[in-house]
Amino acid sequence: MIATLAALVMQLAGAGAGAAFAADDPTITWAASPANEAGPDGRTWVELELDPGESTIDHLAVRNLGAEEITFTLAAADGYLTSTGRFNMLPSDQDSTDAGTWIDVAETVTVPPAGTEIVPFTVKVPANATPGDHAAGIAASVYSVNASETGNRLGVESRIGFRVMTRVSGELRPALNVAAISAGYDLSWNPFAPGAIDVTTELENSGNVRLEVPVSTAESGTQSGSEESGAPDPVQLLPGDRRSTIVHVSEVWPLGFAIVPVEFRPMVVEPDGGVELMAPISQDIFVWTMPxxxxxxxxxxxxxxxxxxxxxxxxxxxxxxxxxxxxxxxxxxxxxxxxxxxxxxxxxxxx
The missing domain is CATH 1.10.287 (Helix Hairpins)
Structure with missing residues (x-):
């Protein structure tokens, strides 16, 4: 289950904006997950393989963990990976142009306290859809309004949902492009201790399928992390994604220069969760390590x-x-x- 929060801030005229949105309202807690007709089925997200023009029906389980009946808004939108590799959906004020438009779901669902409602949704692939992986998300949301210190009313849309990945059949073209690579040497403050090398790469998924890319160096065996800390390893790339990664090589003595072999081992992520190995990509990078x-x-x-x-x-x-x-x-x-x-x-x- 992927939890997302989209904040839509606006000014609401008048004090009578609805008591249901008051700051002292009970806290609303809920969950959304893939399901079958009987209930949640243990899937983390939905993976589909469909032909152009084909459609299928899946299900969404919305659980109300609070003590009051709640009506949730249901919506689908295009999905993407953030700079840290986390999945997210376009906010509701942005129009989807890809797989988010393929999903048809009820606009709302009302769930009793401590109850669960199963909602069917349809995924219909257009006849002219391009082959490869297409990311979308589906979420249940609630809208709340709070007063700011200046007296303005601030609206917040809170969404909880999961991703819906659809692979459209046709010619699959896995491809990874190392768009840029550079390195820098960090001297230790102690002249009698080794320093470290940080190798920064720009990876681009120039194909049409989802990739996982472990990055490592022969010296350290250390795998990559994202430009922002917290990115998962290996690097996740949807088609068209471009992301920076950093490989840290420790225990490097300043001997004037170093040649660091960097290896990329891309893998195609299959809808069933398996991976298909691609040919590795290796590059040597020269680094000045002046003592x-x-x-x-x-x-x-x-x-x-x-x-x-x-x-x-x-x-x-x-x-x-x-x-x-x-x-x-x-x-x-x-x-x-x-x-x-x-x-x-x-x-x-x-x-």
Missing amino acids: WPHLLILLAGALIVCALLLGRRRQAREVERLVRDAQERGRREALANGAPVETGVPAETSA
């Missing part, structure tokens, strides 16, 4: 060594200068006292 902290440490060490060597050299030159000055002073003092001074010239000898 900047390590280079800075080496540079600092080299500067310290150079400073020490230069200091010792200056000290040696200073000592030599002091020795020369002392020798020169001694020579001048000796000359002033009339003492002979060695000039370094050897004396002549007679034969």
Whole structure:
């Protein structure tokens, strides 16, 4: 069962907008699920395989978990996957153009307290429907109105429903396109610890059937997550979907560069829940992993060594200068006292 919430905010003129929508009304709790004529049948959602022009009848169970009789609005709409891979339906103020228009269901159903009503609905595929998977949803909703702090009346439509997936027979063309791929290296704050690589990919379902796509790298074996945390693995893609995924590769030492093999293993999701493997797609991506902290440490060490060597050299030159000055002073003092001074010239000898 997929629970969705669509908020339609509007201003309602006048204070007498209906006591049934007052803030102190009892909380309404309900559930909706696929069913057969006898009641809920354990399915999470509806999977159908139909030919163009074919129709079938299925059932919806609406359970009222509250203590008062409630009239629910029933509606179908086109389905889609959010950026986190969750299924949702178009809000009621948007027109459906695909499988949501194929579903015919009663406009309302009244359910007694703690009761369940089984409602049939018809799915009729147009004769000109394109082959492949088409997503829709069907939901039971209630409408409530609350007053805001400014006194405006805010309307909220709350929906609970499930998806209806219809595969139309014909030529099925599973296809996955890796639209973009990039990677970046994150250095560790500790220069003596490895960093990590994040590989970001843009996956596009360019075929006409639903795909599941596990993404992994040889280094880590880590599978993908979505751009927003919480996406399921593998990545779910309806026909035409395009979604970003991130593969995190840990324990990567900064050795200047790294080549990361990335593998995509797309699978076609069958209506019976099985999968059909497609040919894997592999790409190698080059990543700079420059060891900047390590280079800075080496540079600092080299500067310290150079400073020490230069200091010792200056000290040696200073000592030599002091020795020369002392020798020169001694020579001048000796000359002033009339003492002979060695000039370094050897004396002549007679034969």
